[in-house]
């Protein structure tokens with residue numbers, strides 16, 4: 001919502017572009033991949049496909065980007081993905097890195113937390129940036145890419161598996177009226193209310209929590225370090241929880257929980273938003289003048305689809321899952337969806353992988369969402385207790401935390417590192433014991449190397465980290481199967497990976513570790529890549 | 543060492559809890575007892591025993607007359 005007299009696309013800091021629908025003349029009516037929804041996740045998927053040479057069509061019903069700052073916390077895992085997609089530059093220039101936060105209970109500080117960070121990583125644990133910029137920077141990449149056919153003002157109104165079995169039949173409507181299109185694969189990136197989900201008769205399942213948050217953005221000059229504030233039971237809003245985040249362009253996000261007895265419509269009225277924000281600012285000791293930018297209401301849902309792949313239609317991002325706000329996973333979880341399906345579909349379309357590889361998308365990303373849900377349920381239960389019992393215990397813990405540090409750990413936001421694909425069919429478990437280093441299934445960590453970073457040298461596709469003497473790796477390059485990085489058997493990269501002379505680590509295109517070997521050789525690595533591309537490393541019954 | 547050999551003056555603990563409940567009244571007793579339970583569990587340093595104590599505390603709760 002916007003202040004009185006302001007239009008939906010009027011903003012204190014962001015100029016929404018006006019996109020036109022493409023001319024009908026010469027528009028392709030057949031595509032290997034069509035993506036419905038040019039939200040952040042649809043664009044990430046298109047950029048990933050294009051990164052691997054595969055064209056796609058994206059349609060979006062709107063004429064511009066989503067309104068409001070929405071998802072503002074971008075995690076390291078997303079920055080790694082943006083780097084892979086060659087669109088990271090503007091994100092680094094614009095966003096505000098942060099790594100710490102403080103929590104207060106009734107005005108007294110009970111906790112200062114630091115997210116795990118390391119000089120061996122190029123990117124910080126978290127960056128704040130408004131979603132309009134996320135979408136703009138992704139769209140700049142989309143618009144500049146000849147492989148991506150972006151169609152604004154084009155709504156998908158019908159979807160059906162083609163009767164002749166030849167792909168998916170789509171009905172699209174642009175300002176000139178409806179038209180039909182065929183696509184071999186459909187990526188439904190059409191957001192939390194996904195019309196495609198409804199058209200296919202699918203429903204999200206899970207819990208609908210009662211917790212409701214108002215999210216309000218203001219513009220205020222207030223030069224202080226970037227960190228996250230959580231205020232429990234503050235004088236400004238007794239009995240509720242308030243979060244404060246800084247964003248670029250002097251924009252501040254104030255999130256506050258509505259109590260069960262508060263009426264949502266009443267709370268959303270402009271004068272009530274203004275009064276609530278002012279009280280929070282007073283409590284924080286911020287006395288600079290401010291202007292109201294945008295506000296909305298968000299509830300702490302945990303919902304997901306039973307299956308992410310339905311024949312030739314694959315759900316990605318919010319259309320597949322809705323997760324609570326506290327884990328800052330709505331966007332970050334979706335980015336990993338987009339990159340995951342992007343490389344797998346690209347490999348399949350290029351004839352380098354069997355269709356079976358697509359099922360591993362569902363396997364990996366549904367489990368990732370379930371893990372997010374499990375972790376964020378603990379945070380949610382703490383931030384917005386659902387029962388009297390949990391409310392009493394929450395207050396007990398917070399009140400203890402004033403004097404006893406052990407009790408403040410309940411208020412610590414859960415770990416935000418990405419889910420590890422240990423039990424994925426694409427992950428090869430260690431054949432021999434490793435003393436250290438991230439196991440297969442984990443996200444590949446970075447390390448400093450020759451004045452730059454290890455990951456800068458990763459290939460677009462599979463990457464092999466060969467430590468010391470690993471015979472036969474030339475074969476992988478000759479057959480264009482992987483980029484081979486020949487690394488010293490000692491040093492930071494070897495330390496980070498727990499590797500020594502003769503060891504090798506196989507990293508997937510999306511920069512998760514697929515396998516690792518002691519006394520590695522090119523033939524073993526090649527056979528692992530072959531099995532991944534066949535859609536599974538594990539034998540039946542394993 | 544069995545629990546019984548321990549030198550715990552339960553009379554004093556009993557009285558302190560009673561006085562705490564009186565001091566905080568019906569409105570805040572619950573939170574007071576919850577805090578005491580968390581502190582005791584932390585001091586105990588044994589999740590299993592703490593959980594067992596919490597389970598034991600829930601037996602025979604019905605049919606008891608509430609003090610006024």
Ligand SMILES: Cc1cc2nc3c(=O)[nH]c(=O)nc-3n(C[C@H](O)[C@H](O)[C@H](O)COP(=O)(O)OP(=O)(O)OC[C@H]3O[C@@H](n4cnc5c(N)ncnc54)[C@H](O)[C@@H]3O)c2cc1C
Pocket residue numbers: 036037038039040041042059060061062066068069070071072073131154155156157189190191192194195196215296297298316317318319325328329330331332334
């Ligand atoms: C008000 C609000 C506040 C939020 N705040 C936060 C937050 O603080 N933190 C957080 O992590 N996340 C937040 N989120 C969630 C976050 O914005 C989403 O997780 C993220 O945008 C998901 O991206 P997506 O690409 O999957 O879907 P979306 O961004 O929703 O994009 C879907 C796109 O599909 C298009 N579309 C839909 N139907 C059709 C159709 N039939 N034909 C053509 N196009 C169609 C829409 O126009 C839209 O552009 C918020 C969301 C909302 C709505």
